[in-house]
Amino acid sequence: MATGKRPDKPAPSGRDGGPEDRFKDPALDKRRDQLADAIAAKQAERKLEAAKSDVNKSDGMAGMAYALKLSSEFIAGILVGIALGWLLDRVAGTSPWGIIIFLFLGFTAGVLNVLRSAGLIAVSKSERGSDYKPSPKDSTPPGNAWPDDKEDE
Amino acid sequence: MAGTDPIHQFHLQKWIPLELGGYDVSFTNSSAFMVATVVAAAGLLYFSTAGRSLIPGRLQSVSEIAYEFVANMLRDSAGTSGMKFFPFVFSLFMFVLVANLFGMFPYFFTITSHLIVTVALALLVMAVVVGYGFYKNGLGFLKLFVPSGVPGALVPIVVIIEVISFLSRPISLSIRLFANMLAGHITLKVFAGFVVTLSGMGALGIGGSLLPLAMTVALTGLEFLVAFLQAYVFTVLTCMYLNDAIHPGH
Amino acid sequence: MDAEAAKYIGAGIACLGMGGVGIGLGTMFGNFLAGALRNPSAADGQFSRLIFGFAVTEALGIFSLLVALLLLFVV
Numbered sequence: 021m022a023t024g025k026r027p028d029k030p031a032p033s034g035r036d037g038g039p040e041d042r043f044k045d046p047a048l049d050k051r052r053d054q055l056a057d058a059i060a061a062k063q064a065e066r067k068l069e070a071a072k073s074d075v076n077k078s079d080g081m082a083g084m085a086y087a088l089k090l091s092s093e094f095i096a097g098i099l100v101g102i103a104l105g106w107l108l109d110r111v112a113g114t115s116p117w118g119i120i121i122f123l124f125l126g127f128t129a130g131v132l133n134v135l136r137s138a139g140l141i142a143v144s145k146s147e148r149g150s151d152y153k154p155s156p157k158d159s160t161p162p163g164n165a166w167p168d169d170k171e172d173e
Numbered sequence: 174m175a176g177t178d179p180i181h182q183f184h185l186q187k188w189i190p191l192e193l194g195g196y197d198v199s200f201t202n203s204s205a206f207m208v209a210t211v212v213a214a215a216g217l218l219y220f221s222t223a224g225r226s227l228i229p230g231r232l233q234s235v236s237e238i239a240y241e242f243v244a245n246m247l248r249d250s251a252g253t254s255g256m257k258f259f260p261f262v263f264s265l266f267m268f269v270l271v272a273n274l275f276g277m278f279p280y281f282f283t284i285t286s287h288l289i290v291t292v293a294l295a296l297l298v299m300a301v302v303v304g305y306g307f308y309k310n311g312l313g314f315l316k317l318f319v320p321s322g323v324p325g326a327l328v329p330i331v332v333i334i335e336v337i338s339f340l341s342r343p344i345s346l347s348i349r350l351f352a353n354m355l356a357g358h359i360t361l362k363v364f365a366g367f368v369v370t371l372s373g374m375g376a377l378g379i380g381g382s383l384l385p386l387a388m389t390v391a392l393t394g395l396e397f398l399v400a401f402l403q404a405y406v407f408t409v410l411t412c413m414y415l416n417d418a419i420h421p422g423h
Numbered sequence: 424m425d426a427e428a429a430k431y432i433g434a435g436i437a438c439l440g441m442g443g444v445g446i447g448l449g450t451m452f453g454n455f456l457a458g459a460l461r462n463p464s465a466a467d468g469q470f471s472r473l474i475f476g477f478a479v480t481e482a483l484g485i486f487s488l489l490v491a492l493l494l495l496f497v498v
Contacts, residue, residue: 085402089349096345098485100337106496116497120489122337125330127485129337131478135347136338138474 093133099128179362183286183355203290206282210275214267239267246409260414261301265294268410273354273400277393285403286354291347298411299343306418312409317421346410353403357396364389434494440487445482 105122109115189200218239221232229237243263247255276283284290306314309416318335319328364385371382455473459466 033374085399085406088344088353089406092345092352093341094348094481096341097337098488099344101342104337104340109497116493119492122494123485123489125333126303126341127482129334129341131474131481132334132338133341134477135471135474137469138436143288163465 086144089137090134093137094130096127097128097130098123101129179359181365182282182358182362202282203284203287206272206275206284207290209230210272210284211269213275216272217271218267226275239263239342242402243408247359247412247415250412251419255412255415255419258301262408262411263296264413265411266404269294269350269407270404274397276354276358277400278398281356283358285350286358287349288351291351294345294350294407295347298414302414302418305415306421309419310421314418314421317417337384342410346407350403350407353399357392361389361392361396364392405420430498434491437487437491441484442471444480444484444487447483448477451476451480471472474485 101122101124102119104126105119108118108122112118185201185203187199187201188205190306191198191200208268217232218236221236224230224233226233229282240263243266244256244259247259247262251258270281272285275281276286303314318332320331320335323331365383368382368389371378371385376380451473455466455469458469
């Protein structure tokens with residue numbers, strides 16, 4: 021896009037001070053800081069709200085997407101249970117017990133999946149850090165999230 | 174006319190028939206649209222950021238918003254150490270999003286409405302998660318399946334349930350994207366087919382066809398939302414699964 | 424009747440049990456919705472009980488699915 025020249029010709033700002041002063045204006049800095057704070061507060065608020073109202077979204081499309089999501093989680097658990105049980109039966113010859121037991125385990129896993137994606141299990145180990153749970157760790161600013169992560173940085 | 178058959182849009186057509194070692198590797202319309210998707214996504218990002226202006230124009234804003242969106246999503250769910258997966262996640266997001274949006278053009282082929290495509294994407298994600306998890310944490314990655322604070326006798330059952338839950342992820346991930354796109358396009362086509370059928374039935378039919386026409390217009394808007402939403406959901410879940418690979422012990 | 428055919432018919436009949444579960448789940452979610460609309464502020468807190476009821480009801484449906492699967496893949 022041919023907007024490369026715009027920074028050289030700033031819009032007249034109606035404030036006094038030369039072009040260099042414009043960047044050092046303490047009042048402007050203060051206002052900028054205030055704006056940043058306000059935006060951060062608003063974002064945190066919105067995130068919390070989104071996490072809370074995930075369950076009872078009233079607009080139809082989001083509700084349908086949510087329901088589809090939950091049911092696909094549930095069905096996927098059962099399907100995997102059946103597949104594992106069937107494979108076990110074939111490999112170990114434990115027919116019909118493998119499919120019976122693994123179907124119920126798969127059912128349990130499906131319910132667990134549903135609970136997890138509904139955000140009802142607060143400390144689900146394998147989805148910690150998802151945006152469903154406003155745990156203290158998640159609400160730290162992104163810059164120093166995972167302070168206990170020493171392997172990389 | 175083939176216009177009212179709701180399934181016809183998903184037919185694969187071999188454009189360049191090829192065979193390799195007994196496998197059919199023909200260049201189909203699906204492959205063509207995958208190439209088009211990659212070209213469009215890469216081209217959009219390349220040309221919109223080529224100007225590198227400080228104050229972005231419209232196109233540059235689009236790519237900057239997409240970048241910020243995915244970067245924030247990844248940082249929020251996988252932490253700063255997850256940012257090394259940013260190229261992967263961003264490519265995945267752009268591919269799914271552009272593929273979904275391409276499907277909204279008339280006469281275009283929706284590649285994400287085929288289960289094999291979404292399963293391949295989901296298995297790619299899972300391969301990255303499992304591979305990186307073992308590479309980074311060694312056998313410590315298996316701690317993912319052993320929740321803390323479970324009584325000793327229940328551990329084997331809980332481990333099996335967690336394993337099933339883990340294995341069900343690629344399935345639910347792929348089925349969700351596939352089912353949403355397939356169902357959306359079939360619904361759209363069925364309602365559009367009503368318009369064609371009704372308007373062929375004289376003046377009364379033309380009046381009556383206004384109803385499904387309005388429905389089609391509304392559904393088209395809905396489908397654009399679904400196209401974006403499903404790309405978003407796919408990426409968000411990818412981020413969460415990557416978080417498991419990076420921090421399994423938490 | 425052919426035994427193979429009887430197997431498939433049996434599997435189909437076993438799946439009828441899922442219909443009963445469907446009725447049960449519909450009743451349950453409908454009543455939850457009715458209650459939630461009367462007192463929306465209390466609805467969020469009861470969502471976990473809703474899922475509990477869903478799981479227990481659905482478990483019975485899983486039994487009939489199990490019978491159908493056993494008929495199809497095991498017997």
